[in-house]
Amino acid sequence: MQDLPSGKSVVTDTTTSILDRAAEAAVRATPGTLARRIRGLSDRMVAWIFIAPTIVLLLAINIFPLIWAIQLSFTNYRANRPNEPIKNIGLSNYSRILTDTDTWIAMQATAHFVFWTILLQTLIGFTLAYLIDRKFRGHAFWTTIILVPMMLSPAVVGNFWRFLYEPQIGLFTYIISFFTGIPPTDILMLSSVKLAPWAIIIVDTWMWTPYVMLICLAGLRSIPDYIYEAAEVDRASNWRQFWSITLPMALPFIMLAVLFRGIENFKMFDMVNLLTGGGPGSTTEVASITLKREAFEKWRTGFSSAFAIILFVAVFGLANIYVKVLNRVKSR
């Protein structure tokens, strides 16, 4: 942008000039004349006046901080030491993060969480959608019931799951022990290194399967009836119809659901933070929890900014590749 001769981008130029003029008008005009002036605005100006506030807000709250974070990521700045000089340390934050084994442990925990939640949610969600698409009586009512968990606050509800997971008095452990015969004091969902990663997967699956279901349902309903009718004429079996019509045609929708869930779970913080806090040890320490510890507990602001940028690039990059694949599937 700096290469432009004026030193400013076209966009900002227009925005400022319109804002200036609007401000001028506001200062000078009584309400009546102001209205008359605005009424005479051209479409182009209306467009900019309508869009500019949103862009300005996003620049102020999203882009400006992002640029600040990028700048901080090259320094040793600590937000809890305002009096200390800030040193520029180049790329060493980045190299420290990428060579640190703890980073990769956090990434593995995140990958495990993302992979299994998506797999389970897609399987269960698609199955549910397929069943609901049988359009039995009352399906609309039951669909709404199933949707409820995903509307709730993951933090508030996630916190309550700690109670359900309590080794003896928790309802979840009680039910599991009732069906398996394992003593309820031995089911340590949040304390055992083996079970804790699954504890967070269960809660996430409970909350978000409805989400995948809803999108899959839209996919199934988008398949026109005449395709099935043609298949009937060809005497294709239900099994064939499912594999050659239902699944391929619903695939773009399933992939869209996977994309949204993938991004969300890569960012996962609230539910896991309240349920396990990353423990036991570091077994459920997903990336966002590591980031929070670095940024708001150790106060390594520069270091954590670099970590944030790396995460952002990772999500953004993966999502972009995925969208390309998604588009290819769609166009097929």
Next chain:
Amino acid sequence: MKSTLKMSVGLAAGLLASSAMTSVSQAEDLTLCWAAWDPANALVELSKDFTAQTGIGMKFEFVPWTNYADRFLNELNSKGKLCDLIIGDSQWIGGSAENGHYVKLNDFFDKEGIKMSDFVDATVVGYSQWPKGTPNYWALPAMGDVVGWTYRKDWFSNPELQKEFKEKYGWDLDAPKTFDQLKQVAEFFQNREIDGKKVYGASIYTERGSEGVTMGAMDVLYSYGFKYENPDKPYDMEGFVNSEKSVKGLEFYKSLYDCCTPPGASNSYMGEGVDAFKSGQVAMHMNFAFTWPGLQKDEAVGGEKVGFFANPAGPDGEQFAQLGGQGISVVSYSDKQESALKYIKWFADKDVQAKWWSLGGFSCLKAVVEDPKFPESQPYAKTFLDSMAIVKDFWAEPSYASLLQASQKRFHDYVVAGQGTAKDALDGLVADWTEIYQDDGKM
């Protein structure tokens, strides 16, 4: 739908206005920030006298221990005006003094005739001074606290259990004096049926998120011979933090966790400990002294059923205990510093301190705790005094939070998640701490 929209807009506007109004009407009230625990509720009760005397209303902001440091260090670092007075943890003093979060109290003390020599020495060093050992005061010692143990006196005095114990271990079942004895007692009770209920040996600190597992492990490590640094060379940690004795101590802590704690106690701190003891699950319970008044008054396990003992000695006879407790400070970002200082002046008064102790707070005023009647005033009073005589504290450096995060991770990974050896954990800790001090330019 249109009317819904209008309604919600109106509602939002109304709420904005009403919230603005409430904040105006309460502008003169002081807000005191502390942890959410029994002593804080007792302080609410005590502060009613202050409001009655001065007409200054008190508001309180209490946060559970597991979020306490996070929330309030965040608040101080953001230069927030939420707290006028803060009872901040002992280890924050370095950072809060150096970064200007707290008002320096020397002039105020001189003017009002408040003498630090009137307070228990360990609490003045622990809660008020920075740098340590210099007469620079940033807080008034408010709440003395130290890690100690409670045990089920009723179980320990059961003749059948006593007989069985004596046969098995060759000494009389009683409050343990050494950690080896403690382990034997814990093993003895683990998975035993008492009154038709399965019980466990001991509840210890294992919490990961804030400071739990560090406080617990350190409490044991001190008595085993752990030192933070070379006494002759500051910040020289190699061979002190990870000495052979320290390794033994950490191995002991893990073995205690593995053998003798209730199931699922992998993230347990003060609150969970209290719950375990009150529900009759454990024979012994490691916790800060603040929990003792509440347990003493408890209907189910209090009164004659509960006993107290100071942290046991290690294999070489050394005996230390982890210091807890806090001083009360005035936040430098507050607009009401004058009223806040009034509160401190009121709180330092001898009669107020005496009532503080009777309501369940732990006074640090010598006039209260050195009163000849003090040891008999409560069943736990003597254990408290004994424990306060052997305290050690974690680093109080400005980098305290990073230092603590490092030990939390190393200890939890080893003790709870069972990764690596005790030697690995402590070697790793030396490396982490060295790196932090190098970043600080102190090494």
Next chain:
Amino acid sequence: MSATAHSVVEPSTASKRVAATLVVVYALISMIPLLWIFATSFKTPPDSIAYPPKVLFTPSIEGYCNLFTTRTRQTPEYISSLPPATSFCDETTRKRNMVIAGPSNFLPRFVNSLVIAFGSTFCAVFLGTLAAYGFSRFRVPLADDLLFFILSTRFMPPIAVAIPIYLMYREFGLSDTALGMILLYTAVNVSLAVWLLKGFIDEIPKEYEEAAMIDGYTRLQAFRKVVLPQATTGIAATAIFCLIFAWNEYAFASLLTSGTAQTAPPFIPTIIGEGGQDWPAVAAGTTVFLVPILVFTILLRKQLLRGITFGAVRK
């Protein structure tokens, strides 16, 4: 979601029955945690931690009493020296050898949640409607890039966004203020609002406004008198989505507020009793907090799909 009748492909009765059974079983199982929250909120603390878990119990509002008060344990002598109890909660508390020390912070936090959620929703929908109309009706240079830019802000993990916001708010004195939180939630929600509302406005035929403008309306009048009324359903649905986000948000709230402007989600997990969490009080707080969302979910059920996919899937 109006069902077009499958003629040849209408599923058989048997398969319908199987499907219905499976779906109903899933729905009921997924409801258990929520029903348990509701039940726990009406248990006494001892009932809540009984083993085996109690399904049948005598309801009590002690959890709600504890939610709204702070209490301190005192000796029976001290309690008997006090004037007689004035309310049900007072009495219940004293039976447990405690006295009510004062109100808890739940109510102010709940009010904060209302103020911040409604305030940010109003701003986001206001800005979003304008911008969506702009993108929908005019040829905006770089429109696709701008729209993508608006969306891309959602890729950032909230903690990553919070680091610079924290520093910025500290500079401007916006830390722990309702205004700061409203601005932040508006910025997060406006991306959703623009995308959703653009979809809704795209569906309103351009010809309506053009006809109105031929009749002498200006562009702004046409927007106000023709487009807005047509878009009310879309605007209402968008508003509810924004409201739900702001209502449920935890990460920003827990990092950027500490008291004055703290909302309910970071507060509820910190409700503790004398030991660990006071589960009936937590359940009571959770129940009070969830009820508005349940109502909105039912109101919104037809628009849900569109909302959760940023308008990518319309049906």
